[in-house]
Amino acid sequence: MSTVVGVACAGGVVLAGDRLVVADGRVRSRSRRHxxxxxxxxxxxVCGDVEGFVDRLDADVRSYRTERGDLRVDAFARLAADAADAFGASVLVAARDADGTPALRSVAPDGSVTEDRLAAFGSGAAVALGGLEAGHDPEASLDDAAALAGDAIAAAAERDAGTGADVDTYRLSACSDPPARASR
Structure with missing residues (x-):
């Protein structure tokens, strides 16, 4: 399946996920970005049709920005919830709230949205969430949060055949710098 995690801290929000796609007990891809x-x-x-989900969410984001401008976390979570409901997806979203503070939301496959500081979805979610909870510091820097998220995915990869070792991250800094995505 794959595993994705989210960490919110004083430094901002980090999303991380592996690239492995496993279906029917067989590895289908080692390069799918989640x-x-x-x-x-x-x-x-995390869902069965990541490409379809991405296409839908990308179109919705473009349309929203064209019609309304900046996208904040609650509006972005609603867009993701609509797509999640259509694709049976579990989604973590990171965006700024109305005050400009980075925020994390979890979106369940039924479209329900929850505000979180730590979250994990996918086949290795239980292991990853345990690692996140054990090492989370609400006052952490963005770099520390990214390291924690990477370690959580690595722990899941060691114990879950559906989670891979290659990790992608998205960072949304608490300062006004533009977000940066990095691979590990």
């Missing part, structure tokens, strides 16, 4: 960069907002998704 972490998505839409500029000032980011998402991490």
């Amino acid at each position: 972490v998505l960069d839409f500029g000032s907002v980011g998402a991490a998704v």
Whole structure:
């Protein structure tokens, strides 16, 4: 399946996910990105049709920006929730709230949205979430949060055949710098 995680801290929000795609017990791809960069907002998704989900969410984000301008976390979470409901996806979203503070939301396959500080979805979610909870520091820097997220995915990869070792991240800094996506 794959595993994605989200970490919110004083330094901002980090989303991370592996690239492995496993279906029917067989590896289908080792290069599918589950972490998505839409500029000032980011998402991490786990579902059977990631490409379809990405196409839908990308179109919705473009339409929203054309009609309304800047995309904030609650509006972005609603867009992701509509797509999640259509594709049976579990999604983590990172965007700024109305005050400009980076925020993390979890979107379940039924479209329900939850505000979170830590979240994980996918086949290795239980292991990853345990690692996140054990090492989370609400006052951490963005670099520390990215390291924690990477370590959580690595721990899941060691214990879950559906989680790979190659990790992509999306970072949304608490300062006004533009977001940066990096690979590990």
